Amino acid sequence: MPEPNKWRSEVRVFYEKTGMAKYISHLDTVHLFTRAIKRAKIPIWFTEGYNPHAFLTFAMPLSLGVESYCETVDIRLMQDEDLEELAVRLDNALPPDIHISKISAPRFSPQEIAWADYKIIFNCAEKNLSLYMNDILSGSEITVVKKVKQGRKKVEKEVDIKDKILRYIIASENGNTVLNITLSSGAQNNINPSLVINKIAEGSGIDADRASIIKLKSYTAEMLEWE
Amino acid sequence: MVKKEVEPLLNKVQKPARYTGGELNSVVKDKNSVKLRYAFCFPDSYEIGMSHLGLKILYSLVNARDDAWCERVFAPWNDMEKLMRENGVKLYGLESGDPLCDFDLIGFTMQYELSYTNVLNMLDLGSVPVLKKDRKSLTPIVVAGGPCVCNAEPITDFIDIVLPGEGEEVTNELIDLLIEHKEKGSSRLDFLRQAAKIDGVYIPEFYDVQYNGDGTVKEYKNLETAPKTVKKRIVSDLNNAHYPEKFVVPFIETVQDRTIGEVFRGCIRGCRFCQAGFIYRPIREKSADTIDRQCHLISDATGYEEVSLCSLSTSDYSQIETLIQKLFKWALPEKINVALPSLRVDNFSDELLNELKKIRRSGLTFAPEAGTQRLRDAINKNVTEEDVIRTASMAWSGGWSSIKLYFMMGLPTETMDDIKGIADLSQKVLDIYYQNPERQKGKTPSVSVSCASFVPKPFTPFQWEPQDTPESLTEKQKHLLSSVHSRKISVSYHESKTSVLEGVLARGDRRLGKVIYKAWQKGSKFDSWDEFFNFENWLEAFDECGLTPEFYANRIRNYDEIFPWDVMDYGIRKDFLIEENKKAHKSETTPNCRVKCSACGANKLNGGKCDARTK
Ligand code: SF4
Numbered sequence: 001m002p003e004p005n006k007w008r009s010e011v012r013v014f015y016e017k018t019g020m021a022k023y024i025s026h027l028d029t030v031h032l033f034t035r036a037i038k039r040a041k042i043p044i045w046f047t048e049g050y051n052p053h054a055f056l057t058f059a060m061p062l063s064l065g066v067e068s069y070c071e072t073v074d075i076r077l078m079q080d081e082d083l084e085e086l087a088v089r090l091d092n093a094l095p096p097d098i099h100i101s102k103i104s105a106p107r108f109s110p111q112e113i114a115w116a117d118y119k120i121i122f123n124c125a126e127k128n129l130s131l132y133m134n135d136i137l138s139g140s141e142i143t144v145v146k147k148v149k150q151g152r153k154k155v156e157k158e159v160d161i162k163d164k165i166l167r168y169i170i171a172s173e174n175g176n177t178v179l180n181i182t183l184s185s186g187a188q189n190n191i192n193p194s195l196v197i198n199k200i201a202e203g204s205g206i207d208a209d210r211a212s213i214i215k216l217k218s219y220t221a222e223m224l225e226w227e
Numbered sequence: 228m229v230k231k232e233v234e235p236l237l238n239k240v241q242k243p244a245r246y247t248g249g250e251l252n253s254v255v256k257d258k259n260s261v262k263l264r265y266a267f268c269f270p271d272s273y274e275i276g277m278s279h280l281g282l283k284i285l286y287s288l289v290n291a292r293d294d295a296w297c298e299r300v301f302a303p304w305n306d307m308e309k310l311m312r313e314n315g316v317k318l319y320g321l322e323s324g325d326p327l328c329d330f331d332l333i334g335f336t337m338q339y340e341l342s343y344t345n346v347l348n349m350l351d352l353g354s355v356p357v358l359k360k361d362r363k364s365l366t367p368i369v370v371a372g373g374p375c376v377c378n379a380e381p382i383t384d385f386i387d388i389v390l391p392g393e394g395e396e397v398t399n400e401l402i403d404l405l406i407e408h409k410e411k412g413s414s415r416l417d418f419l420r421q422a423a424k425i426d427g428v429y430i431p432e433f434y435d436v437q438y439n440g441d442g443t444v445k446e447y448k449n450l451e452t453a454p455k456t457v458k459k460r461i462v463s464d465l466n467n468a469h470y471p472e473k474f475v476v477p478f479i480e481t482v483q484d485r486t487i488g489e490v491f492r493g494c495i496r497g498c499r500f501c502q503a504g505f506i507y508r509p510i511r512e513k514s515a516d517t518i519d520r521q522c523h524l525i526s527d528a529t530g531y532e533e534v535s536l537c538s539l540s541t542s543d544y545s546q547i548e549t550l551i552q553k554l555f556k557w558a559l560p561e562k563i564n565v566a567l568p569s570l571r572v573d574n575f576s577d578e579l580l581n582e583l584k585k586i587r588r589s590g591l592t593f594a595p596e597a598g599t600q601r602l603r604d605a606i607n608k609n610v611t612e613e614d615v616i617r618t619a620s621m622a623w624s625g626g627w628s629s630i631k632l633y634f635m636m637g638l639p640t641e642t643m644d645d646i647k648g649i650a651d652l653s654q655k656v657l658d659i660y661y662q663n664p665e666r667q668k669g670k671t672p673s674v675s676v677s678c679a680s681f682v683p684k685p686f687t688p689f690q691w692e693p694q695d696t697p698e699s700l701t702e703k704q705k706h707l708l709s710s711v712h713s714r715k716i717s718v719s720y721h722e723s724k725t726s727v728l729e730g731v732l733a734r735g736d737r738r739l740g741k742v743i744y745k746a747w748q749k750g751s752k753f754d755s756w757d758e759f760f761n762f763e764n765w766l767e768a769f770d771e772c773g774l775t776p777e778f779y780a781n782r783i784r785n786y787d788e789i790f791p792w793d794v795m796d797y798g799i800r801k802d803f804l805i806e807e808n809k810k811a812h813k814s815e816t817t818p819n820c821r822v823k824c825s826a827c828g829a830n831k832l833n834g835g836k837c838d839a840r841t842k
Contacts, residue, residue, distance in 0.1 A: 020229060023243035024478045031484075035476060035530030038561075046562060065238050093530070095251045095478075209238040 007045040007076035011083060012106040012227070013090065018067045018214075021097035026061035032098070033073055040093040042086065045076035059110040059218075059226075060185070063192060068215035070116075070226075074106060107227040114221040115166055116185035118193045119214045122177040124206055129177050130170050132204050137168055137181075137196075144195045164191045185218060228255065230324040236310040244478040245273035246307060248299075248321035251476040252528060254286070255322050256296040262406045265289050265297040266320050266330040266353075266367075270337075270345035271755070273301040277475070278483035280537060281336055281373065285394055287471035295402055298322040298330075299475075302345045302753070303352070311352060318352035327353020331366040331405060334398075335386070337375035340732035341725060341755035343382055346371075347747040350385065357744070359387050359432070365408060365415050370401070376429075377459075377506050378685045378792035381732050383431035384740030388422060390429070391795050392459025393492070395469055397427050423452040427460035434794060436737055442778055444736060444789045458796040459506075461832050465492065465513040470521050473528035485533035485566070488522040489513065490550070493829075494539040495820035495839045498596070499607045499811050500635065502684035503539055505804075506797050508829030509837035510820060515546040519553040526563060533564040543821075545838075591622045594633035597641075598648025604814040605640045607807070612652065619656040623663050628670040630656060636703050636720065637681040637695030639811060646703050649676060650710035657715055675717045678707070680726035684733050685792040686799055688807030691784040694730040697723040724762045728754065731779040736791040739779075742768045798829035 017029070024032065034054045037044055046052040057074040083103040091100040122129060136142065142162045147154045164184035171178045183191040193213050201208035218226040229237070229247050237243040258264065267285055269276030276282060282299065289297035298320030303311060311318070317326035327333060333355065335346050350357045355367055362369070371379060372390040379389040390397050401422065408418040423430045433453035437445040449455050462468045470489070477484070493510035494503065522534050534554060538544065554565050595615050597603045603610060619630055634649050653674050660672040680700055683689045695703075700723040711718055732739065745768035753759035769776055784790075786805050793801075803826065810817060817825055820839035824830075830837035 020244075020247040020249045021478075023237060023247050025244075028244065028479050031480070032478065034532070038530035038532070039527065052562060064243070095249060097249060210235055 007078055008080055010074055010076050010106065011086075011103050013073045013075060013087075013103050014101045014227075015071050015073070015094075016069045016099045016101055017062065017071050017097070018069070018099070019097035021095065022065055022067045025064050026058070029062070030056060030058065032094075036090060036093040037075065040089045042075070042081075042090065043078040045078060057110070059113065060187075060190075062215065063194065063213075066193070066213045066215055069101075070215060070217050104227070108220055108224075111187060112220045113186040113218050113226050114184070115182050115219040115223065117180065117182050117216040117219075119216055120179040120181065120193060120197060121173075121212045121214070122179070122200075122206060123175075123210055123212075124177055125172055125175045126177070129200075129204055129206065130172065133170055133177070133179060133200055136200060136203065137165065137170075142199065144199050146195060161191055161195065164189060165196075182219075228322065228324045230316075230319070232314065232316050233319070233324070236307065236314065236316065239310060240307045241304065242273075242479055245301070246303065246321070247478070248324070250478055252473045253299075253322055253475045254290045254297070256290075258296065258323060258325070260293075261296045262294040262409065263296075263332065263402055264320075264325075264330045265295055265332045265334060265402070266300050266327055267297055268300040268327075268333060268335045268346075268349055270302055270335055270342040270349060271753070272304060273477070274479065274481040276301045277477050277481045279336065279338065280487055280489060281394070283471050283474050283487075284469065285334070285398060286475070287473075288395060288398065288469045289402065291469065292399075292402070294406060296322070300327060300349065300353070302349055305753075305759075308348075308352065317354045318349055328355050328367065331368065331409065332370060332402065333367050334370045334372065337371050337373040337379075337382070339755060340375055340381075340729045341760075343732060343743050344747045344751045344754055346382065347385060347744065348752045357747075358384055360384075362387070363415065365413060365418055366405070368405065368415075368418070374503065374506060375733070377502075377795055377797055378733065378735070378790075379429065379431065379795075380737045380791040381735040381739035381743060383737055384744065386431065387419065388428060388430055389457075390427060390460070391457060391797070392427055393462050394460075395462050397425065397460045400425050401428070420452045423454070427458060429453075429457040429795070431737075436791075438736075438738075444791055444793075446789065447794050456794055456796045458832065459798065461509075461511075462492075463511070463833055463836075465489075465511050466517045472521075472524045474525055474531075476529050476531075483535075484531065485535050486522050486525040486529060486531045486563075487535055487537045488518045488525075488554075490518055490536050490538045490541055490544045490547075491838070492538070493837075493839070495543050496540060496609070497607055497807075497817055497819060497825070497827075499605075499688040499807055500596070500638065500681055502687050505686050505799050505827070505829075507539065508798060508827060509833050510839040511833070512545060512838045515550040515553055518550055522554060523557055526558075526561070532562070533566055534558055535566040591627045591629070592631040592633065593618060595652060596633065596635050597638060597645060598634065598650070598652050599645045601814050602638060602641060602645040602648070604816050605811045606635075606638055607811070607816050609816055609819065612655070615652060616655055616659055620659045620663055623660045623672065629673045629675065631675045631677060632656065634676060634678045635681045636678045636707075637700050637723075637726075639681075639683075639689055639692045640814070641695075641703075643703070643706055646706045647710045649678070649707055650712075650716075653711070653716050654713060657713060671715065673715050673717065675719065676707075676711075678704070678718070678720040680721055680723045682726050682730040682733060685790065686797050686804070688804050688811055690734070690790070690804065691786065691788075691808060693783050694727070694780040696781055697727060700726075722757060722760070725754065725757075725760055727776055727780055728762070728765055731776045734790075734792075735779050738772070738774060741772045742774060745771055798827075798832040800826075800828035803827045 045055050059072045087100045087103045141160050143158050145156050146159045148157045166182040168181040197208050197211050286297050347357050356362045368387050370388045371386045372394045376389050422428050433451045435448040439445045491512040493508045558565050596608045653676050657674045683692045746765050749764040751764045824840045
C-alpha cells in the first residue's frame with residue numbers, strides 16, 4: 001500500500017466523453033488522460049517501483065461507442081491547487097470531444113455506484129417500435145443473452161434482467177424513438193445497455209448498431225446522485 | 228471530421244478511432260480559405276502510418292503555409308473497406324472528411340514495395356482513376372516519394388510525379404507551382420512540363436523506354452522538358468530544416484507512441500546489403516542543442532512519456548553522449564523515458580549501457596547479420612565475433628535475460644557453413660551467460676534468432692546479385708534448425724515468398740505496372756501482412772502478362788546492364804558500387820566513413836560537404 005502522506009489530496013475529475021470520443025476505448029482513454037495531465041503540467045502522484053506510472057482511478061470503464069456525461073477519474077495531487085483553475089487547464093489539454101465539467105472532492109466511492117440513467121436513441125419513429133419496446137420492458141420476465149465467466153471460459157447464458165431495470169420512459173423526439181432507462185450499474189451488477197438494445201433489435205428487426213447510447217447520470221443505491 | 232454517412236459504419240468496425248480524425252494537434256482549416264489541398268497518403272494501416280516520421284514532418288510543413296491544407300489518409304482495414312464499398316462511402320481525408328478525389332495533390336509515401344497494391348486500392352476507394360492515363364484534368368495530381376521511388380518504374384502507370392530524395396523543399400516548390408497553374412487554369416500537360424524543370428522532379432510519362440530482345444532495358448529517352456537523369460533532392464542544413472513542434476496524438480495505440488528526435492541523415496557504415504545506408508547519403512548531422520530543443524517542444528505538446536532518437540544508426544551520432552545528458556536533464560524530472568533504438572554492437576560503451584539500464588530492462592537486440600567472419604566481411608558488416616560476445620557479456624551482467632539476434636539468409640557468397648555459423652554464434656552468446664559471475668541468478672537466459680531473407684536492392688553494391696530462390700532458402704532454414712542444439716535458442720524466419728515479390732518489385736521495370744494492376748484486380752492488398760498475402764494472385768498476374776518473377780529476382784546482372792533506375796541520380800557513383808561488389812566477392816571490407824571517405828560521390832549533392840568527412 002502506498003503511504004497516504006505522499007500526496008496532498010485526492011480529487012475527482014468529472015468529464016464528458018461525447019461525439020467522436022465515444023470511439024476511444026477505455027484503455028486508450030487511460031493513456032489519453034495520462035498524457036493530458038502531463039501536457040497540463042498537473043503534478044500528480046506516480047506509483048513507486050521499477051516502472052512508475054501516473055496513478056489514475058476511473059470509476060467505471062465505458063463501453064466503446066457509448067457517449068457519457070458522467071465519467072470520472074480520481075487523481076492524487078502533490079500540492080494544493082485551485083480546483084476551478086485546474087479544471088480549465090486540464091480541459092485545454094484535452095481533445096475537443098472530451099470536456100471537463102468539474103473537479104471536486106469525491107463524495108462516494110466507486111463501489112457505491114448502483115444505478116445509471118441512459119438515453120437510447122433509435123433513429124426510427126415507427127409506432128410499432130414503441131409498442132414493441134413497451135411490451136418487452138413491461139413483461140414479467142426479460143431474458144437476455146449475457147456472456148458470463150464460467151471458470152476460465154466465457155459462455156453465453158440466458159438471464160432475467162427484470163429487477164435490473166428500475167424505470168423507463170419511451171418517447172418520440174424529432175422523428176426518433178427514444179428510450180430513457182435506469183439500469184443497474186457498478187462493479188457487481190452492471191447491465192450494459194446494449195443487452196437491452198439487442199433484445200429489442202432481435203424482435204423488431206431494427207439494426208442494433210444504429211442505436212446511439214448516451215449515459216447521463218450515476219446514482220447510489222439510495223438514488224443519491226453519485227459524485 | 229466524420230461525415231454523416233460514415234457514422235453508422237463506425238459501430239460495426241474494429242478500432243473505429245482509426246477513422247474519426249479529431250486527434251489532439253490535428254490541423255483543421257477552412258477549406259475555402261486555402262488555395263491547395265494536399266492529401267498525405269500512407270498506404271498501410273493507421274497504426275503504422277501514424278508512426279512514420281516523414282508523415283509528421285510533411286504534415287507540419289504543408290500546414291505551416293496559410294495557402295495550403297494537408298490532411299492524412301490511411302488504408303482502411305478490410306472490415307471498414309467492405310462497409311465503405313457496400314455503402315458507397317469514398318475514402319476521405321481524416322481532417323475534413325472530404326473524398327480523396329476532391330484534393331489537388333495526393334502524395335503517397337512508398338516505404339516498402341509490398342504496399343504498392345494499397346496505393347491502387349486507396350485511389351480507387353477515393354474515386355480517383357487508378358491509371359494515370361485516365362486522369363485528364365489538372366487536379367488531382369498523384370505524387371510519390373519515399374525510399375522505394377529510387378526505382379519508381381513498377382508504379383509509373385499510377386503516379387504522375389515522382390520525387391526522389393528528401394521532400395521538404397521540393398514539396399513547397401511543387402505546391403507553389405500547382406497553385407499558380409490552378410489560378411491560370413492550365414492543362415495538366417502544361418503543368419507537368421513546368422514541373423519537370425524543377426530539380427528532383429521525375430515525370431515518368433516524359434521518358435520513352437526501349438527494351439532489348441532479352442527483356443533488359445535498351446534505353447531511356449527523355450522527352451519534353453525532362454532532364455536525362457533526375458537528381459534526388461536533399462536538405463543541406465538540418466538545423467534549419469522544418470521540424471514539427473507538435474505531433475498529432477492518436478487516440479489508439481500505434482507502433483510508435485512517443486516523441487521522436489531525428490539526429491542525422493545518412494549512415495557512415497556502408498553495409499553492402501543495406502539500401503538505406505546508400506540512398507540517404509551524404510551524412511548530415513543535427514546539433515545536439517537543436518535535437519534537444521525539438522524533443523522538449525514535442526514532449527510538451529503531446530504529453531508523451533517517452534523520447535526516442537531516430538536515424539539509421541543512432542549510436543554513430545558524433546555527439547551522442549552530450550545529447551543523452553541534455554535529454555536526461557529535463558526528461559528524468561518530468562518522468563519521461565529516454566529510449567535508444569538500433570544500437571550497434573561495436574560501439575556500445577559501458578556508460579551507454581549503464582544509462583540504458585536505468586531506464587529499460589526489456590530484451591536487447593543486436594544484428595550481426597551473418598554467422599561467420601568471412602560473410603560478415605563480404606557484406607561489410609564490420610562486427611567481429613569478439614564484439615558480439617563482449618556486448619552479450621555486458622548485457623547479461625547488466626541484468627538482461629534475453630537477447631535477440633538478427634541475421635540474414637540468402638546473402639551473396641553464402642554457403643551452408645555460414646548458415647551453421649548462425650547457430651554457432653548464437654550458442655556462444657548463450658554460453659557466455661553461464662561464464663558470467665555477475666549474471667542475474669535465478670533467471671533462464673534466452674537467445675532468439677530472427678532470420679530475414681536477403682533482398683538485393685537498387686543503389687547498393689548487391690544490385691547485380693541474383694536473389695536466393697525460395698527452395699534454396701528452405702534448405703538453409705532446415706540446415707539452421709538442425710544446427711541449433713539448445714532449447715534456450717529459438718529460431719524464427721520470415722516467409723520467403725513475400726521476399727520474392729519484394730525483390731521483383733524493387734528491381735522491376737515499367738512492364739510490372741500491368742502485373743501490379745492485375746494482382747490488385749484479383750484482390751491483392753496489404754501484401755506485407757501475412758494474413759492478406761496471396762502469392763497465387765501474383766503468379767497468375769505474371770503469367771497473364773507474359774512475365775516471370777525469376778527474370779527480375781534470380782537473374783545475374785552484368786556490370787554493363789542498363790537498369791530501369793539508372794534514370795535516377797542518387798549521388799552514388801556506379802563505379803563505386805561496382806568496386807564494392809568486387810570487394811564483396813573477395814571478402815574485403817571497406818572502412819566506415821568516419822575512418823576514411825571512400826568517395827562514394829554522394830557529397831556532390833551537398834556542394835562537396837559530408838559530415839562524416841569533416842568531423
Ligand atoms: S562522401 Fe565519403 S564520407 Fe560521405 S558518405 Fe560518401 S564515402 Fe562516406
